[in-house]
Amino acid sequence: MTEVRVLTGTALDAALEDVARLRITVFRDWPYLYDGSLEYERDYLQTYRDSPGAILVGAFDGARLVGASTGTPMEDHADDLGAALADCGVPLASIFYCAESVLLPAWRGQGLGHAFFDAREAHARALGRSHVAFCSVKRPDDHPMRPAEYRSNDAFWAKRGYAPLPGAMASFSWRDLGEREETRKPLQFWMRAL
Template sequence: MKTPEIRPLTGEALGAALDDLARLRITVFRDFPYLYDGSLDFERAYLATYQDTPDAILVGAFDGTKLVGAATGTPLEAHAEEFAEPIARAGFAPGEVFYCAESVLLADYRGHGAGHAFFDAREAHARALGRSRSTFCAVIRAPDHPLRPPGYSPLDPFWRKRGYAPLPGILAEFRWTDVDDAEQTAKQLQFWVKDL
């Protein structure tokens, strides 16, 4: 598989890519550890904030004109309150923090540097906005979760290599329906942070 082309999108270009991002989120987040059983209607409502936030960014990974991966980010105060409140509780001013939201990439395109490119572009965007910290959340799943695939390796070493560290005890809670459930349940997500 060829290396995807990485392009940052803002404004109207970002808005035009949101339906493709919604489909990617549904596909990629269906796998462990998110196990997300998503719908386009939910995704469109959730992703509307990016279109409504002038300082939002979508970093797209493209194979020709096809969006095969994406990473998003916004100023923290523009994202869901479930994410801003724990960061404020940790002693960080939300106005200092840039929130790196999803990073999704189709499996065939992994291993070609897109993950680093996603973080590089979002961190550069955050610095240009005058933000001094970057953060993201990762879902917490039990090591013995029944849907954990054999040989699964968490991304913690990659994130640490990028300079991120978990904030002990600082968690967000978000609800979604797992692939093996009939209704939404609460999930805890661990915050990771980096000084820019």
């Protein structure tokens, strides 16, 4: 039986090494194609150690972390992503940012994605946030590594009340599988009011 637990503070900090490994494993797949390292992950995840408003929602099979979803107040990511939301009509201080959701394939389709969003949205409300946003990587439909059976999460997100924000695009760099250098990837913001 998979158990979903909300982790903050020292419990969140203690789980971040496992989150790093999950990110590397899950994000190797389409559409991320991420060729990550533990060193990079440790640096990236420092935001969650530093933010008193951070949340980690973990899916555990016994003691094993099989899925994780994170979030912080949007201003914790303002340097990287804030400019993309400058014209959205909502102040950054009113937005909670849902960062990653990573779940190993054997545990997908069991409602854990909804549990991840439910917990992060409840946390955002508790922090007094009026909106929740996240971004998703955009890859060309004709990308040579796109699997024929790939289904995007767009319908799932729309059913939860999220919609893409027109013109709200950010970019982030990482090294794709098989590449030698990092390249910038476009990220589409989605948002909903709570």
